[in-house]
Amino acid sequence: MNELPKYVLIVAGGRGLRMGEQLPKQFIPIAGKPVLMHTLDAFVRYDASVRLIVVLPESHQQYWQDLCREYNFSVPHQIATGGETRFHSVRNGLKLVNSSGLVAIHDGVRPLVTTDVIDACFRAAASDKAAIPVLPMIDSLREYNETGSMPVDRTRYCYVQTPQVFDSATVLSAYDVPFDECFTDDASVVEASGHPVTLVAGNRENIKITTPFDLLIAEAVLKGRTNI
Template identity: 45%
Template sequence: MSLGRRFAVIVAGGQGTRMNNEVPKQFIEISGKPVLVYTLESFLRVEVDVLILVMAKNHLERWKSIKKQWLPKHSIQIVDGGETRFQSVRNGLKWVEGPGIVAIHDAARPCVSAQLINASYEAAAIHKSAVASVALKDSIREKSGRTTVTRDRSNYYLIQTPQTFDIDLLKKSYETANDGRFTDDASLVASKGHEVHLIEGFYQNIKITTEEDLDLAQLFLSKNLA
């Protein structure tokens, strides 16, 4: 099956309120480079036809400065973000036209590898979806009333991004949904009755949400750059 055109939508609308930092997490620097730049560079290492960055309007001036310094020669389409992740992705998808494949990725996952991105495009071309995931390492218990119940961790996965889909499939899913209960694209697509195909992610592909995550990302990125 042909891949068609490759699109990528990078969602960078977060304010980073859990970081206790005035700088939004996607703009925090690791070894002198903004988190967002690491993420974009990973996508620029693979064959992507259109790279779309979704961000809040009030971050635009900061972005212009970053692009001038770090990515002056690259074409990146900027799209206004929404109040929620759902709205931001939907805004980004307005600039995506099939046939082809589109990857949705969190800007705050700077450790993503080009290998994983490529694998997601290739798998989505076959299965119409490819969602990065990793197996649980720890035992888990589910809260049930006043007690907790042990669950078989082999039946559960941690979901990451990129989450990559056939363009028509994802756009139709977004066009016919509201955003009340969906925290990621895979959940939305599954709610429409479509099978979600999981691919193997990797544990270093963390989302920066807390100060501890930032420390881990710095460690992982320093190893990759060594």
């Protein structure tokens, strides 16, 4: 793969309402430090030269800086200010992408992504300009309708994860549009601009931490990796 500049835009705007905590979930400590620090570390392990951009609500930025001092967290990164929706937060973060290259967009509360998945997404985006990690469905699915519900063929569906990686020109152009409710992730924004997206295999433990149960899983996985 050509050594294109790599940006990683980490969106960390959650307020943790489903977590039942006053502290936003990206700041909750697990396995020795806040979730968000583990997330940044995952990309530094992949490539220490990546250009990290963390998107935070303005009201959270001082707290994050205080946490970095408290935990002696010195991974270099820039901070962008979050917007009204995730779409607007990503668009604000993209303003700090100032050269051609590849841009990964990742949820701040997905600290368990593996180096192999990150690498696969960057490699696919280098050739195809847009790549996302997915997993096959393992549970049965049903579709609601006016008369009740019906089973659907789960082999036609997949879970979508992050990082979603794009050629910088492709994603910058895609985000130069008004917000639409159909934009559920970055891939949907890029596809709306007319560009197809390549699917690569994700990793099962790359969960988005949303509930207290997710925290327990994440802590166990992180501690298990440390003990290997």
